[in-house]
Amino acid sequence: xxxxxxxxxxxxxxxxxxxxxxxxxxxxxxxxxxxxxxxxxxxxxxxxxxxxxxxxxxxxxxxxxxxxxxxxxxxxxxxxxxxxxxxxxxxxxxxxxxxxxxxxxxxxxxxxxxxxxxxxxxxxxxxxxxxxxxxxxxxxxxxxxxxxxxxxxxxxxxxxxxxxxxxxxxxxxxxxxxxxxxxxxxxxxxxxxxxxxxxxxxxxxxxxxxxxxxxxxxxxxxxxxxxxxxxxxxxxxxxxxxxxxxxxxxxxxxxxxxxxxxxxxxxxxxxxxxxxxxxxxxxxxxxxxxxxxxxxxxxxxxxxxxxxxxxxxxxxxxxxxxxxxxxxxxxxxxxxxxxxxxxxxxxxxxxxxxxxxxxxxxxxxxxxxxxxxxxxxxxxxxxxxxxxxxxxxxxxxxxxxxxxxxxxxxxxxx
Ligand code: AMP
Ligand code: GLY
Numbered sequence: 334x335x336x337x338x339x340x341x342x343x344x345x346x347x348x349x350x351x352x353x354x355x356x357x358x359x360x361x362x363x364x365x366x367x368x369x370x371x372x373x374x375x376x377x378x379x380x381x382x383x384x385x386x387x388x389x390x391x392x393x394x395x396x397x398x399x400x401x402x403x404x405x406x407x408x409x410x411x412x413x414x415x416x417x418x419x420x421x422x423x424x425x426x427x428x429x430x431x432x433x434x435x436x437x438x439x440x441x442x443x444x445x446x447x448x449x450x451x452x453x454x455x456x457x458x459x460x461x462x463x464x465x466x467x468x469x470x471x472x473x474x475x476x477x478x479x480x481x482x483x484x485x486x487x488x489x490x491x492x493x494x495x496x497x498x499x500x501x502x503x504x505x506x507x508x509x510x511x512x513x514x515x516x517x518x519x520x521x522x523x524x525x526x527x528x529x530x531x532x533x534x535x536x537x538x539x540x541x542x543x544x545x546x547x548x549x550x551x552x553x554x555x556x557x558x559x560x561x562x563x564x565x566x567x568x569x570x571x572x573x574x575x576x577x578x579x580x581x582x583x584x585x586x587x588x589x590x591x592x593x594x595x596x597x598x599x600x601x602x603x604x605x606x607x608x609x610x611x612x613x614x615x616x617x618x619x620x621x622x623x624x625x626x627x628x629x630x631x632x633x634x635x636x637x638x639x640x641x642x643x644x645x646x647x648x649x650x651x652x653x654x655x656x657x658x659x660x661x662x663x664x665x666x667x668x669x670x671x672x673x674x675x676x677x678x679x680x681x682x683x684x685x686x687x688x689x690x691x692x693x694x695x696x697x698x699x700x701x702x703x704x705x706x707x708x709x710x711x712x713x714x715x716x717x718x719x720x721x722x723x724x725x726x727x728x729x730x731x732x733x734x735x736x737x738x739x740x741x742x743x744x745x746x747x
Contacts, residue, residue: 460480514604
């Protein structure tokens with residue numbers, strides 16, 4: 334049987350593994366206890382020491398560090414860009430220069446290491462103020478605020494290495510954009526591109542988009558507000574010039590170009606690129622492609638995307654359950670009721686799958702919290718309302734002390 338290796342240990346990798354396991358043999362490295370509880374093999378062996386027909390790299394860190402390059406040097410078929418392409422996510426300053434060269438619509442911006450220059454530029458902007466760390470910060474390095482003092486304190490905290498260490502000591506300050514956000518994940522085989530179903534992610538921790546930015550508290554797909562005409566516009570004005578610029582620079586990008594797009598009154602603008610599957614977007618996208626995912630990803634890795642015609646079906650909604658204190662911190666060791674020794678209560682609900690991120694099995698065989706985002710509960714259905722009902726019914730059956738959950742994921746879409 335065909336064999337796939339998935340690299341990573343979160344709910345995104347769980348969802349990829351779950352879909353790929355429908356028609357291949359999947360091994361996840363390192364994976365987690367929840368993935369293993371689904372009967373999918375998890376091993377500590379590094380990817381470079383494993384054999385498989387396809388390697389799919391989940392997180393940004395190993396991509397930025399060149400894991401895809403090392404695997405390709407061994408002759409492996411890989412989904413995920415090499416280090417040169419991954420710099421689009423690894424450095425926001427690099428990404429913004431790249432977008433400017435490629436003439437991709439994006440917020441006006443400037444990059445700073447110097448405090449006085451940064452504060453002068455900030456004072457020249459109008460609210461909302463947007464301050465970003467240059468380096469990787471797990472989705473938490475961005476401040477968007479209407480409060481000038483908060484923005485200037487944030488600039489100083491980042492530049493002085495107080496908030497994100499070395500990743501923060503270069504900052505990007507940019508124009509605040511207004512509108513609905515869409516996650517358009519696009520498969521790219523170095524030349525051809527295929528857009529996946531548009532999804533929406535909920536980045537703030539609280540209902541009504543209140544509170545701090547997180548890694549993502551839920552998602553749904555398809556996002557109806559992102560019409561086929563808008564998808565075409567984003568493909569033409571944002572993705573096409575990006576792929577052309579990658580090729581001009583000699584970068585053979587085989588993987589996912591995740592475009593974070595703001596649908597502004599003046600047309601779609603790119604907020605950022607990620608160079609990998611989104612989390613939690615993948616928890617809604619992978620189920621929609623199901624057993625068609627493997628064929629698509631092999632085509633990405635082999636450079637054969639031309640002519641691919643994926644057939645996603647239905648709708649999906651995912652609701653993230655995070656641990657006490659998230660996103661400022663997280664708490665380990667709270668016993669999760671409704672999983673493991675208690676039985677998989679949520680998965681008895683029609684159309685519901687529980688993807689594990691920051692969970693672990695304790696010595697008594699009960700699942701406990703073991704990170705910030707703990708679980709992603711996905712409901713699939715014929716429509717977004719049906720998928721949403723199922724996701725929340727599933728989520729209601731899983732409880733733990735301090736559980737953090739939004740109650741309005743996909744609410745605006747129905
Ligand atoms: P990023 O990591 O760059 O995607 O930023 C995280 C979140 O901050 C985005 O999903 C947006 O919600 C918000 N954001 C980023 N850049 C801007 C901007 N220029 N204007 C308004 N909101 C932004
Ligand atoms: N959903 C946000 C991310 O994957 O970065």
